[in-house]
Amino acid sequence: MSSAVSTRSAAAVRTRTPATRSRRRPRHAVAHVVLGVGGFLMAFPFLWQIIMSLSTNSQVRSVVPTFWPGTLQWHNYVDVFAQLPFLPQLGVSVTITVIRTVAQIVLCTLAGYAFARMRFRGRNLLLGLVLSILLVPSQVYLLSQYQIVQSLGWLNTIPGIVAPGLFSAFGTFLMRTAFMNLPNELEEAARIDGANPWQIFTRVMMPLVRSNISVLAITTVLFSWNELLWPLVVTTYANLQPLAAGLATLSGSVTVDYPIIMAASLMATAPVLIAFILLQRRVIDGIASSGLK
Amino acid sequence: MSGFQRAVPRAAGRPATRRGGSGVHTDGWWPVLFVAPLLIGVAAFYLWPIVQTFWFSFTTFGVFGGQTFSGVANYVALVQDPEFYTSLGNTLIYTAIVLLGVPLAVWLAALLNTPGLRFASFYRVLFFLPYIAMPTAVALVWRLIFNGDYGVLNWFLSLVGLPGPYWVSTPGFAILAVSIVGLWSSLGFSMIVLAAGLKAIPPELYEAAELDGASPARRFRSVTVPLLTPTIFFVTVVTVISSFQLFDLLYAIMGPRNPAMPSSMSLVFYFFQAGFVDNQQGFAAAIAMAIFALIGLVTLVQFRLQRRWVADV
Numbered sequence: 001m002s003s004a005v006s007t008r009s010a011a012a013v014r015t016r017t018p019a020t021r022s023r024r025r026p027r028h029a030v031a032h033v034v035l036g037v038g039g040f041l042m043a044f045p046f047l048w049q050i051i052m053s054l055s056t057n058s059q060v061r062s063v064v065p066t067f068w069p070g071t072l073q074w075h076n077y078v079d080v081f082a083q084l085p086f087l088p089q090l091g092v093s094v095t096i097t098v099i100r101t102v103a104q105i106v107l108c109t110l111a112g113y114a115f116a117r118m119r120f121r122g123r124n125l126l127l128g129l130v131l132s133i134l135l136v137p138s139q140v141y142l143l144s145q146y147q148i149v150q151s152l153g154w155l156n157t158i159p160g161i162v163a164p165g166l167f168s169a170f171g172t173f174l175m176r177t178a179f180m181n182l183p184n185e186l187e188e189a190a191r192i193d194g195a196n197p198w199q200i201f202t203r204v205m206m207p208l209v210r211s212n213i214s215v216l217a218i219t220t221v222l223f224s225w226n227e228l229l230w231p232l233v234v235t236t237y238a239n240l241q242p243l244a245a246g247l248a249t250l251s252g253s254v255t256v257d258y259p260i261i262m263a264a265s266l267m268a269t270a271p272v273l274i275a276f277i278l279l280q281r282r283v284i285d286g287i288a289s290s291g292l293k
Numbered sequence: 294m295s296g297f298q299r300a301v302p303r304a305a306g307r308p309a310t311r312r313g314g315s316g317v318h319t320d321g322w323w324p325v326l327f328v329a330p331l332l333i334g335v336a337a338f339y340l341w342p343i344v345q346t347f348w349f350s351f352t353t354f355g356v357f358g359g360q361t362f363s364g365v366a367n368y369v370a371l372v373q374d375p376e377f378y379t380s381l382g383n384t385l386i387y388t389a390i391v392l393l394g395v396p397l398a399v400w401l402a403a404l405l406n407t408p409g410l411r412f413a414s415f416y417r418v419l420f421f422l423p424y425i426a427m428p429t430a431v432a433l434v435w436r437l438i439f440n441g442d443y444g445v446l447n448w449f450l451s452l453v454g455l456p457g458p459y460w461v462s463t464p465g466f467a468i469l470a471v472s473i474v475g476l477w478s479s480l481g482f483s484m485i486v487l488a489a490g491l492k493a494i495p496p497e498l499y500e501a502a503e504l505d506g507a508s509p510a511r512r513f514r515s516v517t518v519p520l521l522t523p524t525i526f527f528v529t530v531v532t533v534i535s536s537f538q539l540f541d542l543l544y545a546i547m548g549p550r551n552p553a554m555p556s557s558m559s560l561v562f563y564f565f566q567a568g569f570v571d572n573q574q575g576f577a578a579a580i581a582m583a584i585f586a587l588i589g590l591v592t593l594v595q596f597r598l599q600r601r602w603v604a605d606v
Binding site: 028030031032034035036038039040041042043045046048049052060061062063064065106107108110111113114115118119120123126129130133135136137138139140141142143144145146147148163164166167169172196197198201222225226228229232233243244245247248250251258261262265266268269272273276277280281283284285287288289 | 327331337338340343349400404409410411412421422426427430432437438480482537538540544545547549569577585
């Protein structure tokens with residue numbers, strides 16, 4: 001009797017555990033199905049780009065899509081360098097991104113610190129002027145920037161492409177906020193020890209905003225690597241364009257085969273995508289906190 | 294004034310090496326050294342250009358250089374130009390479609406925020422990839438996906454019995470195609486910002502709602518959405534501003550010489566064409582001013598309407 005009861009209750013216990021789990025599981029199942037399907041749709045163009053970059057041109061142009069090209073055409077990636085000015089464009093992209101990122105870190109951190117921590121006449125007015133740029137869409141200064149760069153003889157040069165992007169109101173705002181959130185005592189202590197403002201800035205304050213500087217670096221790299229309109233305006237020779245502008249001029253081109261274009265565009269986005277996957281937490285938190293768009 | 298008061302103990306605690314340390318100049322010339330490099334660049338490449346473009350918009354540029362004052366002629370020409378209304382209409386269509394992503398992103402962010410959800414960071418990465426990727430590079434893949442003859446989208450549509458159009462070269466469909474890509478690329482951004490907003494909602498509210506017997510759907514409607522309205526508002530404003538500046542995706546998906554471009558272009562493409570292709574800088578400056586005014590107006594209206602639906606948190 002008792003053994004029968006105990007087995008029955010054991011069975012009841014055993015059936016209850018899966019029951020509770022299955023009650024919880026459907027809720028998560030909805031999340032997994034929706035996010036899984038959505039995530040697949042998000043990733044599909046990248047997967048398609050990879051598949052197409054490894055196909056032959058006739059496979060790309062077949063009416064029934066080739067979801068898996070039998071033999072992978074790795075040579076498409078080599079052909080990119082022969083058929084397109086990919087290497088010089090990559091050089092331009094890397095150069096302008098490095099220059100802008102370093103310049104923005106230096107200039108925005110300096111100015112952000114002064115606006116947050118120093119007292120000087122006209123501070124609020126100057127800060128207001130810098131931040132007012134954030135309200136103005138880029139088209140409003142583009143024409144005039146072009147004329148300035150043209151009159152300096154900088155069309156089709158690296159200085160011409162990087163010049164306006166060295167200075168960032170957004171970055172200044174970001175760094176000012178970072179410095180404002182630091183406590184006052186550190187500066188006071190350093191000052192009593194006889195440090196001058198430059199020493200306080202470089203040795204005490206800069207190290208404390210390292211994570212904010214990395215947010216600034218991430219947003220600058222993204223903007224610089226992906227930007228199209230300005231480089232398109234100031235460069236006319238394909239060899240002097242960054243990848244974003246160089247690839248854009250391929251749109252509608254009939255002289256280059258699709259697999260080559262896919263391989264080139266994949267290689268152009270890959271550095272940023274790989275960096276993102278490696279640094280995902282930092283990138284996502286940084287962009288979410290800064291609200292950059 | 295508080296600046297002055299705080300300067301006193303500071304000056305006292307420091308050796309009297311600094312000259313002229315009185316009044317507002319508590320940090321001497323240091324602020325100039327810190328601020329000047331940025332300010333010079335900002336003045337030369339941003340502030341002055343804004344003033345100059347405003348001036349340009351009242352001038353006509355000669356074919357061989359030089360410019361003459363022409364009053365409001367550019368603005369008169371602008372409001373009479375049918376292309377202005379076409380590009381404004383396309384920009385509004387694009388903005389409306391991309392905005393459909395905001396409610397979608399609220400839902401997806403709430404799902405992503407499910408406590409104890411496995412693979413959450415993997416999903417986050419998937420949804421964020423399109424936002425990070427170079428717009429011109431992804432545009433080239435989308436162009437292939439949208440291809441009328443051998444694109445995978447039309448093949449898929451044919452499976453369900455729908456005839457697929459020549460997306461990228463048919464007026465009407467072209468802006469729709471670009472809008473789909475715009476929605477795809479901005480969804481991750483909205484989701485991430487909204488997910489950050491969700492994290493800020495106190496879990497006690499959910500517990501209280503659960504105790505009161507609220508279903509998950511009810512909790513989403515009565516707790517999540519109302520408390521998230523400030524973030525939803527922020528995302529909406531930012532999405533509208535960036536959608537009004539549609540250029541990269543349109544340019545790279547359609548190609549500048551696409552015959553469907555005149556009927557599919559955005560305001561910024563219209564500006565780009567006038568200023569840098571047709572060399573009508575004065576007219577282009579007027580377009581830029583119009584874009585500025587329109588974005589300002591739309592944003593102002595949104596802030597005005599904010600009171601009606603955004604909760605004070």
